[in-house]
Amino acid sequence: MNPDHPPDAxxxxxGFVEEALAHLDRVYSFALRLTRGNSDEADDLxxxxxxxxxxxxxxxxxxxxxxxxxxxxxxxxFLRQQEQRRRRPESGxxxxxGQTEARTAPVSAFDQVHALxxxxxxxxxxxxxxxxxxxxxxxxxxxxxxxLSDLEELSYGEIAEVLEVPxxxxxxxxxxxxxxxxxxxVAYALEMGYxxxxxxxx
Amino acid sequence: xxAPDTMTCEEVARQLWAYIDGELxxxxxxxxxxxxxxxARCYPRYDFHQAFLIxxxxxxxxxxPPGLRRKVWEQILREHERGEREDx
Numbered sequence: 001m002n003p004d005h006p007p008d009a010x011x012x013x014x015g016f017v018e019e020a021l022a023h024l025d026r027v028y029s030f031a032l033r034l035t036r037g038n039s040d041e042a043d044d045l046x047x048x049x050x051x052x053x054x055x056x057x058x059x060x061x062x063x064x065x066x067x068x069x070x071x072x073x074x075x076x077x078f079l080r081q082q083e084q085r086r087r088r089p090e091s092g093x094x095x096x097x098g099q100t101e102a103r104t105a106p107v108s109a110f111d112q113v114h115a116l117x118x119x120x121x122x123x124x125x126x127x128x129x130x131x132x133x134x135x136x137x138x139x140x141x142x143x144x145x146x147x148l149s150d151l152e153e154l155s156y157g158e159i160a161e162v163l164e165v166p167x168x169x170x171x172x173x174x175x176x177x178x179x180x181x182x183x184x185x186v187a188y189a190l191e192m193g194y195x196x197x198x199x200x201x202x
Numbered sequence: 203x204x205a206p207d208t209m210t211c212e213e214v215a216r217q218l219w220a221y222i223d224g225e226l227x228x229x230x231x232x233x234x235x236x237x238x239x240x241x242a243r244c245y246p247r248y249d250f251h252q253a254f255l256i257x258x259x260x261x262x263x264x265x266x267p268p269g270l271r272r273k274v275w276e277q278i279l280r281e282h283e284r285g286e287r288e289d290x
Contacts, residue, residue, distance in 0.1 A: 013282050024274060028266035043270050050274045054281055110250045120250065123257040131261040149223070150255060151262040156225045175219050182254060 016057050019066045020050070026152055027070050033147040034078045036136040045081070049074040068154065071162040075144065109182035116195050125194035126185070134184045142177030149174050209237050214244050222251055 028046050035041040053060075053073050060069055113120060135143060135151075148154045148162060159170045189195040209217075214237045220226050221234045238245055 013278070016278070021274070021278075024271055025265045028270060029262070029264040032264055039267075043267070043273075046266065046270060047274055047277055051277055051281060054278050110247050113250060114246055118246070120253045123253060126257075126261070128261045131258070132264075146258075150258040153259070156220075156223065171220055171225070174223075175216075178219060178251075178254070181258075 012057060015062070016054055019062070020053055020057070020060075020070060023067050023070050024050075026067060027074055030071055030147055030152060031074055031078070032132075033135060033143055033151065034075065034140075036143075037132055045074065045078055048077050048081075052077060065158060065161070067152075068158045068161045071148065071152070071154075072164070075162060109179070109186040112186050112190075113195065116197065122189050122194040125189065125192070130188065131185070134181060134188060137184055138177055138180055142173055142180055145170060145173035146177040146181060150178070209233050211237075211241060211244050214238070214241070215247065218244075218248060218251060222248070222255065 024046070027049060028042060031042040031045040031049070032039065035045060049070065053070055056073075060066070113122070116122075135146060138146065144163065145159060148159045149156075154162070156167055156170045156174070159174075160167050163170065165173075186195065214234055217226060217230060217234050221231060224231075226234065238248055
């Protein structure tokens with residue numbers, strides 16, 4: 001940076017546009033998973049996230065991980081909004097969580113697919129909406145870990161930074177989240193006929 | 203005879219996701235790789251997990267609606283102008 005031109009508000013704004021706004025698509029995509037695919041809520045959440053980010057732009061250390069920083073603001077904003085909503089009478093979300101948690105497949109998703117479709121062709125049958133609905137069916141702690149690692153491609157270290165938990169917790173949430181997601185997708189694929197029981201002997 | 207650093211299939215299954223993510227220590231990484239090279243049971247599981255992650259990645263792209271980009275931008279401009287007025 002040129003020392004003759006100390007950072008002023010205009011330069012700050014330019015820096016924000018360049019470093020933070022560049023991640024708008026990714027923050028929106030993460031917000032969609034936090035809100036279980038509710039695009040209106042995700043829209044509001046992203047606006048609030050960028051407003052908060054802009055207000056605290058001074059505290060962001062330039063050149064560090066802007067994306068992880070934005071995801072953390074987004075998640076904290078979401079949790080705060082959830083906390084406020086919880087005080088109002090509602091809703092089906094808690095029950096849904098319970099159901100996902102209670103369901104445990106007797107046979108692993110891998111074992112089922114390996115027996116029925118070793119070439120894994122069934123993956124090609126899914127459309128985007130079906131995959132995202134399955135992700136949205138995961139309890140939040142697993143959903144956000146899977147979204148950050150497998151949809152946003154963050155490293156375990158970056159995810160620990162966003163979720164503010166130790167690395168070991170990130171590792172176990174990703175492990176469990178992926179297992180749950182595989183089970184949900186395989187169950188859905190069987191229901192839809194994407195995976196079929198073999199007819200007679202080959 | 204079983205070598206002292208040989209992992210069981212259950213141990214490998216527990217480390218498999220972190221192995222695929224490249225998040226294991228070099229030593230543990232080598233042990234998992236050595237097991238996968240020789241184990242006819244674990245390799246297909248590894249292969250399935252990898253296909254699953256590629257599949258998820260293919261469905262990941264969700265661009266923000268164009269209207270949202272404009273709303274965020276206008277909000278920042280308003281905030282910026284408010285800040286400048288306060289400075290005066």
